Amino acid sequence: MLPTIVTELIGQTPVMSIEVARPDARLVLKLEKNNPGGSMKDRMARSMVVAALRDGRLPPGGTVIESSSGNAGTGLALAAVEFGLRFIAVVDHHAASDKIRMMRALGAEIRYVEGDFAEDEIAVVERVRLAAQLAAQLPGAVFMNQQENPANPDGYAGLAEELISQLSGGIDAFVACVGSGGSITGVTQWLKRHNPNLRTIGVEPAGSIVFGKAGHPYYQSGTGIPAGYRVGTVLDYGCIDQGVQVSDIQAFETARYIARRKGLLVGGSTGGAIYKALEFIAAGKLTGTVVTLVVDGGEKYLGTIFDDEWMAKRHLLDPAIAAQLDGWLLGKPHAA
Numbered sequence: 001m002l003p004t005i006v007t008e009l010i011g012q013t014p015v016m017s018i019e020v021a022r023p024d025a026r027l028v029l030k031l032e033k034n035n036p037g038g039s040m041k042d043r044m045a046r047s048m049v050v051a052a053l054r055d056g057r058l059p060p061g062g063t064v065i066e067s068s069s070g071n072a073g074t075g076l077a078l079a080a081v082e083f084g085l086r087f088i089a090v091v092d093h094h095a096a097s098d099k100i101r102m103m104r105a106l107g108a109e110i111r112y113v114e115g116d117f118a119e120d121e122i123a124v125v126e127r128v129r130l131a132a133q134l135a136a137q138l139p140g141a142v143f144m145n146q147q148e149n150p151a152n153p154d155g156y157a158g159l160a161e162e163l164i165s166q167l168s169g170g171i172d173a174f175v176a177c178v179g180s181g182g183s184i185t186g187v188t189q190w191l192k193r194h195n196p197n198l199r200t201i202g203v204e205p206a207g208s209i210v211f212g213k214a215g216h217p218y219y220q221s222g223t224g225i226p227a228g229y230r231v232g233t234v235l236d237y238g239c240i241d242q243g244v245q246v247s248d249i250q251a252f253e254t255a256r257y258i259a260r261r262k263g264l265l266v267g268g269s270t271g272g273a274i275y276k277a278l279e280f281i282a283a284g285k286l287t288g289t290v291v292t293l294v295v296d297g298g299e300k301y302l303g304t305i306f307d308d309e310w311m312a313k314r315h316l317l318d319p320a321i322a323a324q325l326d327g328w329l330l331g332k333p334h335a336a
């Protein structure tokens with residue numbers, strides 16, 4: 001039977017391998033950008049809606065409310081279509097404008113938080129406050145609250161199961177971005193059932209506070225926890241062996257490099273996870289099959305990280321990163 005609703009197309013995303021200079025490792029990318037909403041968050045969004053409908057918190061025809069930088073919101077917009085719900089996304093100017101257009105195109109109502117925030121400052125505290133307030137005011141409305149919602153990590157069980165069946169030789173390490181922590185927690189918990197020795201590396205933007213460093217503004221979208229906000233209950237630190245930071249320059253230059261060298265458009269946070277995975281592999285700190293997720297596609301960031309002028313204006317261009325990546329992938333600088 002052919003699928004009749006687009007959410008039936010969530011999952012079963014492909015994997016591809018990135019060959020590296022070292023013979024004892026390979027980097028496998030799981031292309032979560034291939035989900036219908038263009039990111040892994042389709043999985044957790046549908047999971048949160050199904051859980052809320054099942055336990056009666058969300059009545060039929062009710063309203064879903066979420067604070068989102070765009071990807072969770074797009075997934076929720078799809079789930080709202082499937083279940084005949086109203087969806088209000090609370091966003092700030094930090095979200096990529098194409099993500100907001102996408103949510104709107106899928107029928108979401110968009111509410112911007114008010115306030116004077118710097119371009120690289122995320123108004124997440126204000127977003128969450130407004131989302132909770134709207135949910136309290138509107139009858140039949142539920143704030144999904146992905147940071148505290150156990151259906152967020154639970155939504156990634158299928159992703160882990162797919163990886164296990166796609167990579168029959170086993171998975172030795174998992175390197176993943178950390179925002180709410182839902183994906184790293186959900187995937188690692190499942191993968192560790194199959195391989196208790198799995199090594200998991202969490203990657204946050206420099207400037208994010210997940211791993212205890214001082215906060216400052218950053219440009220990576222959808223990932224990390226900004227200063228002034230707190231880490232939610234969803235993130236299980238116990239499943240992460242090591243937490244590391246990646247700079248905007250490393251993350252964005254890696255995304256641009258993967259586009260030029262591999263023909264694959266990945267988003268900025270994915271660029272950061274790939275950079276760190278390759279750094280660990282090059283140092284011999286991760287071996288075997290190392291997996292990372294292509295959380296979303298570069299198509300969502302054409303006006304920002306793939307725009308030379310936007311990058312140059314913010315001093316985010318650095319050709320040394322491509323040379324570094326050439327070394328890690330090819331064992332020598334790439335010929336010009």
Ligand SMILES: Cc1ncc(COP(=O)(O)O)c(C=O)c1O
Pocket residue numbers: 039041069071072177178179180181182183184221222223224267269270295296
């Ligand atoms: C682009 C992007 N990267 C990383 C993340 C972090 O994922 P998680 O919230 O599961 O930690 C998100 C989450 O919204 C995202 O949209």
